[in-house]
Amino acid sequence: MKPGLIPPLDAAPLPGPVWLFQVLLVLTFFLHLVFMNLTLGGTLMAAISRLLSGGREGDHRTVLTSRLMRVNSYGIALTITTGIAPLLFIQVLYQQYFYTATILLGWIWFAFLVMLVVGYYAAYVFKLRFDRAPGKSTLGTLWLFLSALLFLLIAAVHVAVNLIHAQPGKWAAIETSPWSILGDPAYFPRLLHFVLAGFAFSGVVMAWWAVRRAAAGHEVELNGKLARSAWRWALWATVAQIVDGVVLLLVLPRHVLLGLMRGGAATMVPLTLAILLAIGLLMMLSRVTDPVRQRGTVTGTLAALALTIAVMAITRDQVRDLYLAAARAKFELMTAPQWGTFALFAVLLVAGLATVAYLVKRVLSSPATGSEAA
């Protein structure tokens, strides 16, 4: 008799309870999403803004591009760094499914590494060579579009891996043709979901930044224009997101949708909260006509958006488990917690975050004096 296609569990037990890894996976994935939204949505937004402004000096869209790429030159590093932790925890929890999905994609999966390096360097080329030389924009705009296109392709690869690993029933067909995953009804709505979230988050962050600059008296008119422009990105992306969100729910396999609905408070609270937050966000976004004068709402919208991402990360994790429920029922995960090393990790995590907080505080409170500013 031939064995099934789901590989056996690892011989070694999990070095901690499942719930702990799940909490860490969702938590670190949320952190990753925050930076990823800026990388994906921000770079796309920067490229389009640069195209529209033609790189004209003083144009608020040129400034928007410049600010987005300044943030992203570091934001991309943090996207990668914060992506490492969920990549680690997904390998612990979903090893059989995750590795299988990546192997079925083979070079397509490997290619994301190459695209990431090229996309990252392209962003740096723009920042170091073209950003400070407005006007000569065509080549600079091309570098930006290259970077944005590569990040979009990376997102497309990740969406494919995620859909494949959650559906062992499709593996045999994927082995024959990896591209058949594009025919999954959830594929494009899911990809669009990430792109739109990226636009919304980047738009609100840029508006928030511009509002703060304007409030401090820096280039009030320019920052006002920039804030309104970034706000429109966020507003229209959220309108589209609500339509896409409904589509995304409707194309879920029936057992997954029913599982969500019948999962009781555990699934319905995050899902309902996510829907309410999305509607609330739309209302907040549409109420603001002049972000500079409505600073409180801008800050509130940013907080609500971050909360929405966190709740969505929970729902996303639950959807994955519902997809995999039948397959995972055949395996019994053994655990042998290494509490001592986990405690060391927890202590070091807190210490690490405290160190970063102290670092930021010290840097902000130690401006260079005259002779040092060289």
Next chain:
Amino acid sequence: MGYPIWDIAMGGSVLMAVVAVAHVIVAHFAVGGGLVIAVTETLAFRRNDGELRQLAKRSSLMLILVSTVFGAVSGVGIWVVAGLVAPAAISALIHNYVWGWAIEWVFFFVEIVCAIVYYDTWGKISKRAHLFVGWLYFVAAYLSLVIINGIITFMLTPGKWLSTHAFWDGFFNPTYFPSLLLRTGIAAIMASVFMVFPALKAAMAVRGHLLRYLGWWLVAGVLVSYGGYRWWEAVLPAEIKGLFLGASPALRQLATTRHFLLWALAATLVLGVLLLAVPRLARVVPAVVLMIAGFAFFAGFEWVREGVRKPFLIHDYMFSNGLLVSDIGAINDEGLLARAGWAAHDADDDPLSRGRQVFRAECSSCHTIDGYQGIRRLLPPDPDMTFGVLSTLSEMGDAYGELAPGQRIDMSSLDYPFMPPFVGSDEELEELAQYLNSLAASGGRLAEKGAGQ
């Protein structure tokens, strides 16, 4: 063995080597560069030396571009490639050392934040605050090496872990401290050979001063590396050491690589002394030669380290093809294709097809057909001998299977000490022999094509 098999013409091990070597070079620069840059800025501060400060500043841009971009992505790349070519192996490592990796991630996160802040705040914050950021970067980067070194050395010398399966028993294994010393020296070498390039951008009048300064770092790195390497060799178990000292005729290549890496280190030392003595000779081409010498030593060491681990991925626990030592008996009883779901799925009923799938599941992690470690050219001329070799490999499995947990095998007693044993039923052994002989025969290529997947 239950995973799908990624057919990659160049060989999965080659791709892994390319990504891993590129990563370790950059990762060690990230650590060593942290130390050298922090010391350089400190000296610049104390001596009020503007040129040293410029060297630290230019090097910090290099650190950002090389380390936070390529270093981070290639680090993820090791997981990605391992998951593609050896999923069971990386899964076993992660199951045992997930908290180790999680701790390393914390240090890496702090390291990246510090690198960004350090580069972005030159001249914007007080010098003392900037120095603080630089030193914090180095501490975080070095601590990430302290952690990852435990996982890397565990794979070669798991020590007491084999019987206890306890985290720290595997972590502080026999080669942990020698390897840490060696890698500390390597980090200093990598920092020096990279930072020569920003130093060359300085005006001619001060270039000698900067290059001589880096020469001291380079010589110190070479000496520390040499001490660490010798210590590392000394603590290796005799049967592992024997492999690269030429005990196995089939592994002479490893002995050659060992000579090569030591000569490369000697060449790096000579170039370092030249840098100290006549820094004015340094130009771009000599700097590239220096860099190649440093890389050659490091890559040579990594090659030897990986080579002497053969045939294991985790010594005495898991073979390089993902086979657990403890599974040998069960797979021999049940048959390989009863366990390897994807290979069984891709197999037709004819023996050649089944033999090909046995090859893919059991051999393709090291052997391609015609590329790296190409099996076709390794086959014996006499088809009967193929069966004989496989039978010998199968008998090796019996020898491994008789070991008690934690007991080590006498490698010199094995005919093919660098290969995992053959596991599977008698029929599968015959089918594999038939498939391999079909490759060797004139119609071999046709048989390969006709066998489907």
